[in-house]
Amino acid sequence: MIPVTKPFLPKQADFKSYVSSIWARQWLTNNGPLVNELEIKLQQYLALPHLLYVTNGTIALQLAIQALEIKGEVITTPFSFVATTSSIVWQGCTPVFVDIDEETLNIDPNKIEAAITPNTTAILATHVFGNPCDIDAIDRIAKKHNLKVVYDAAHCFGTKYKGKSIFAYGDVSTTSFHATKLFHTIEGGAVFTQNPDILKRMALMRNFGYSGVDTFSELGTNAKNSEFHAAMGLCNLNYIDQILSKREELSKHYTMRLHKIDAQFQVIQSDTDFNYAYFPVIFRSEEIMLDCMKQLELVQVYCRRYFYPSLSALPYIDKVNMPICDSIARRIMCLPLYHTLTSADQDLVVRIILRTQNYRKKQVVKLADYGRLVNGSQVIAVNGR
Numbered sequence: 001m002i003p004v005t006k007p008f009l010p011k012q013a014d015f016k017s018y019v020s021s022i023w024a025r026q027w028l029t030n031n032g033p034l035v036n037e038l039e040i041k042l043q044q045y046l047a048l049p050h051l052l053y054v055t056n057g058t059i060a061l062q063l064a065i066q067a068l069e070i071k072g073e074v075i076t077t078p079f080s081f082v083a084t085t086s087s088i089v090w091q092g093c094t095p096v097f098v099d100i101d102e103e104t105l106n107i108d109p110n111k112i113e114a115a116i117t118p119n120t121t122a123i124l125a126t127h128v129f130g131n132p133c134d135i136d137a138i139d140r141i142a143k144k145h146n147l148k149v150v151y152d153a154a155h156c157f158g159t160k161y162k163g164k165s166i167f168a169y170g171d172v173s174t175t176s177f178h179a180t181k182l183f184h185t186i187e188g189g190a191v192f193t194q195n196p197d198i199l200k201r202m203a204l205m206r207n208f209g210y211s212g213v214d215t216f217s218e219l220g221t222n223a224k225n226s227e228f229h230a231a232m233g234l235c236n237l238n239y240i241d242q243i244l245s246k247r248e249e250l251s252k253h254y255t256m257r258l259h260k261i262d263a264q265f266q267v268i269q270s271d272t273d274f275n276y277a278y279f280p281v282i283f284r285s286e287e288i289m290l291d292c293m294k295q296l297e298l299v300q301v302y303c304r305r306y307f308y309p310s311l312s313a314l315p316y317i318d319k320v321n322m323p324i325c326d327s328i329a330r331r332i333m334c335l336p337l338y339h340t341l342t343s344a345d346q347d348l349v350v351r352i353i354l355r356t357q358n359y360r361k362k363q364v365v366k367l368a369d370y371g372r373l374v375n376g377s378q379v380i381a382v383n384g385r
């Protein structure tokens with residue numbers, strides 16, 4: 001069975017030795033020594049002076065919106081994971097969707113200004129599949145209209161833009177360390193900012209707003225993370241260079257083998273050190289994509305429709321038409337990509353996709369010749385490769 005993703009697991013012995021140290025200290029959570037160590041090691045690895053380790057990538061978005069006092073309308077992308085939109089709504093704000101660029105799959109900056117109203121206070125954009133947004137254009141618009149910028153960088157661990165960690169951009173950047181992400185702490189996330197006041201507010205908000213033993217200086221929540229989660233992060237961080245280079249190698253293998261495919265690939269922003277976190281393929285039609293998915297499932301390869309449906313179709317959102325996003329969301333599929341995937345696994349995936357596409361082309365001819373239809377699974381059995 002080949003799933004779309006598998007969580008990375010470090011050596012069990014490494015994790016166990018951290019667990020023994022937790023038992024010895026009997027300090028399980030509340031800004032413990034392993035949480036501190038993880039924050040320091042992440043700062044060093046990312047070459048960033050500040051970050052806060054939090055419970056998950058969703059609460060990271062909520063902290064960012066709360067700490068920046070974002071209210072009213074928030075311009076955002078319809079092509080992302082549901083948490084990008086749901087966090088805006090959860091914070092009592094209104095998401096205003098702006099369609100995406102069909103090549104980068106990120107919010108199209110050329111369409112942002114038309115969506116700004118007197119109630120707009122912020123832009124919340126996702127660097128989709130680890131591909132940086134047009135940060136320079138978004139910055140220019142934000143400055144001109146006095147808007148805050150939050151980047152949902154949940155896919156971005158390891159991505160650099162203009163030589164700096166992608167987490168350095170925006171008023172606040174957030175990320176997720178969920179088990180399915182390239183770097184993970186089982187559950188977890190982080191917030192990043194260069195603004196000392198916002199950093200301090202988010203630090204207080206992360207811990208109920210406590211500013212002393214019995215004093216609360218802010219409205220807070222519980223966004224802390226535990227020693228056990230930090231231990232997994234410390235273990236996994238030792239492998240990060242291996243994880244990133246393996247992802248690159250696997251992605252390049254897919255690209256090489258799929259160059260003849262009749263489909264479109266995400267165009268990566270220039271000036272980027274990319275992390276190859278996902279391998280999305282945009283097919284010509286939803287029908288072809290679903291056909292490939294079905295044929296892959298017959299050999300127990302399970303791809304996923306990321307992201308589908310478009311977030312503008314959520315039941316708690318007023319319906320809006322986002323033609324580019326709607327079209328791409330219907331035709332896109334992410335191929336299996338994880339640390340232990342083999343090139344033989346990849347070749348199987350590629351073979352099925354190419355065969356499904358070729359078969360569809362031949363089928364058009366056959367239909368014309370004989371007026372009869374052979375179903376896909378039979379053809380695979382006949383070809384038998």
Ligand SMILES: *Cc1c(COP(=O)(O)O)cnc(C)c1O
Binds near residue numbers: 056059081083175177
């Ligand atoms: C995973 C993800 C999140 C949410 O992160 P969690 O840690 O699962 O809460 C938010 N935004 C995007 C784009 C994601 O992919």
